[in-house]
Amino acid sequence: MTGNQGRWPKIDPDSGIEDVTLLILEWLGAQGVNALIRMDAERAAENAPAxxxxxxxxxxxxxxxxxxxxxxxxxxxxxxxxREAGLSVPF
Incomplete structure (x- = not known):
C-alpha cells in the first residue's frame, strides 16, 4: 500500500456503508489487519445471513x-x- 497515504476520497454522507466497504478493507490493511468480506450463495438460498x-x-x-x-x-x-476493539475506523 505504498504511496496510497492520504488519498481517501470524500464520502457522500447520503451513500450507504456498502459504498465504502472496499475503502474500509483497504484502511484496515494499512493498519496491519487482515480482513475480508464474503457472500455465501448457499446460505442465501437457505434464507440465512449470507x-x-x-x-x-x-x-x-x-x-x-x-x-x-x-x-x-x-x-x-x-x-x-x-470500534469496540479500539480501532477508530474513519468511515
Missing part, C-alpha cells in the same frame, strides 16, 4: 466475525465490533 466479514491481526487482540443478511447489516455490525 454476508460475512472477518478480521484478525494487527492491533486486534482476537479475530472477529460479523454476519448479516445484507452487506449493510454485516458491515454495520463489523464496524461496531471494530
Amino acid at each position: 454476508w460475512t466479514f472477518a478480521a484478525s491481526g494487527g492491533p486486534l487482540e482476537h479475530g472477529m466475525r460479523a454476519d448479516g443478511r445484507t452487506v449493510q447489516q454485516c458491515m454495520s455490525t463489523a464496524l461496531s465490533q471494530l
Whole structure:
C-alpha cells in the first residue's frame, strides 16, 4: 500500500456503508489487519445471513466475525465490533 497515504476520497454522507466497504478493507490493511468480506450463495438460498466479514491481526487482540443478511447489516455490525476493539475506523 505504498504511496496510497492520504488519498481517501470524500464520502457522500447520503451513500450507504456498502459504498465504502472496499475503502474500509483497504484502511484496515494499512493498519496491519487482515480482513475480508464474503457472500455465501448457499446460505442465501437457505434464507440465512449470507454476508460475512472477518478480521484478525494487527492491533486486534482476537479475530472477529460479523454476519448479516445484507452487506449493510454485516458491515454495520463489523464496524461496531471494530470500534469496540479500539480501532477508530474513519468511515
